[in-house]
Amino acid sequence: MSEQVPWPVIEARRWIGTPYVHQASVRLAGCDCLGLIRGVWRARLGAEPTRVPAYTRDWAEPQGDERLWRAAARYLRSKSLTDACAGDVVLFRMRPGAVAKHLGILSTQCERPAFIHAYSGRGVVESPMSIPWQRRVVACFAFP
Template structure:
């Protein structure tokens, strides 16, 4: 899948309000819901039904689930940071990734953020230090 196609699919979600555990363009999504929506735009049906998960990043029940899903359904990104890559982030000093987005380029990404919804943001040094993995759509 080309990076341009992934970015175009992600940009279609800009302005979608933040809603936990949802994935409806224009109506609401969280960070995983954004990835799910981009997957559907690129491939049609989602490969699996996503189980329920809590909004708390400290939920120990699903620690590692985001990385496991990325490793199962996406491919590791190799080499340079490029548009269209999925990026995983650690939050609040935790070891496991609890947030994700889609790179628009080496210094910008699209993600769903609480209170802001789906936005395109700068990949600041604060975000860069939290990166825990990069993947590409198959």
């Protein structure tokens, strides 16, 4: 018996191939990693709970402000990393000591851990959750 694919994974996969466009959130036209999460939210939950202010590519790195982490904790349901499962949103810290500023949605490919995300030069893709990516995960959240 195969497991049912969670709705966030089904919706995020509809976005695969969307080009990377900083601050955008329109399926097939363009999005960044936050835009993907916003689009998945709108597809299932309706209007976004707040307007997302303009943001730079470096987020709040110079100030060391975990702005994205706080926003995720406010609008999504925090989970333990050990309880992470397909459909959950994961937050990545791209470099030790830097603020967490990349998001993805957990999935599986051929029964192996994977995640769907958007990044510069690639757009929305489904990537294996390799050891280097696993090491960067700092938080997990579920859609409400």
